[in-house]
Amino acid sequence: MIRGRFISFEGIDGAGKSTQHAWAVDYLRGQGHTVVATREPGGTPLGEKLRALLLSEPMHLETEALLMFAARREHIAEVIEPALARGDWVVCDRFVDASFAYQGGGRGLDWKKLETLAQWVLGDLQPDLTLIFDAPVAIAQQRLHAATANPDRFEQEQAAFFERVRASYLKIATENPVRVRLIDATQTPNHINKILENIIATF
Numbered sequence: 001m002i003r004g005r006f007i008s009f010e011g012i013d014g015a016g017k018s019t020q021h022a023w024a025v026d027y028l029r030g031q032g033h034t035v036v037a038t039r040e041p042g043g044t045p046l047g048e049k050l051r052a053l054l055l056s057e058p059m060h061l062e063t064e065a066l067l068m069f070a071a072r073r074e075h076i077a078e079v080i081e082p083a084l085a086r087g088d089w090v091v092c093d094r095f096v097d098a099s100f101a102y103q104g105g106g107r108g109l110d111w112k113k114l115e116t117l118a119q120w121v122l123g124d125l126q127p128d129l130t131l132i133f134d135a136p137v138a139i140a141q142q143r144l145h146a147a148t149a150n151p152d153r154f155e156q157e158q159a160a161f162f163e164r165v166r167a168s169y170l171k172i173a174t175e176n177p178v179r180v181r182l183i184d185a186t187q188t189p190n191h192i193n194k195i196l197e198n199i200i201a202t203f
């Protein structure tokens with residue numbers, strides 16, 4: 001059995017990542033692939049309970065990081081690894097880069113602590129392809145405010161927080177040029193669909 005493929009979608013809140021994630025899942029299914037569409041934090045019954053806590057309860061930044069990785073451990077064991085072993089495509093709305101960008105860049109948690117957690121929880125697992133949707137914070141916030149009536153604990157953060165998250169994603173893109181593709185998310189959804197089609201056809 002050939003191992004499946006693993007794609008993660010990343011970006012600051014409001015960049016348009018979930019819109020493109022949904023499109024890519026439909027597109028890949030249309031191409032005849034068996035696709036597991038999933039997300040983080042979440043993706044399992046326990047992970048979705050942890051997500052509800054993470055998005056609503058105030059907590060210490062290290063507690064936040066540990067819960068993100070706890071949900072991820074469950075997700076890898078219950079969903080991601082079995083799907084890849086079956087030969088399925090796993091298309092995940094956020095994965096480990098979000099922990100570096102949000103808990104590391106956004107909240108200021110020591111990058112080395114995150115690397116230790118990532119080594120523990122992921123081992124050698126990495127997405128085959130990571131798409132980072134990049135847009136100026138002002139544009140992403142405009143989209144977010146137009147779309148979201150009740151912002152969660154992350155969405156309520158100030159612009160400076162998202163500037164740090166964005167800068168971390170840009171650093172991750174620069175440091176991982178093979179795995180990561182940076183996408184200009186200010187373009188129209190249709191234009192971005194075409195870019196994704198090309199990337200998926202050639203990766």
Ligand SMILES: Nc1ncnc2c1ncn2[C@@H]1O[C@H](COP(=O)(O)OP(=O)(O)O)[C@@H](O)[C@H]1O
Pocket residue numbers: 011012013014015016017018019020143144146147185186187188189192
């Ligand atoms: N390329 C785009 N151009 C303009 N608006 C967009 C684009 N992509 C998504 N949107 C809109 O912006 C809002 C946030 O999109 P969403 O995909 O939920 O963002 P994210 O998952 O990155 O937080 C939604 O109302 C969505 O319809």
Ligand SMILES: Cc1cn([C@H]2C[C@H](O)[C@@H](COP(=O)(O)OP(=O)(O)O)O2)c(=O)[nH]c1=O
Pocket residue numbers: 013014018039040041068093094095096097098099100102103154155
């Ligand atoms: C996976 C992950 C998400 N997050 C945050 C980013 C998002 O603000 C929030 C929820 O992610 P997401 O599902 O992308 O939210 P939405 O669909 O509302 O755009 O969790 C982290 O801070 N660290 C992580 O490791």
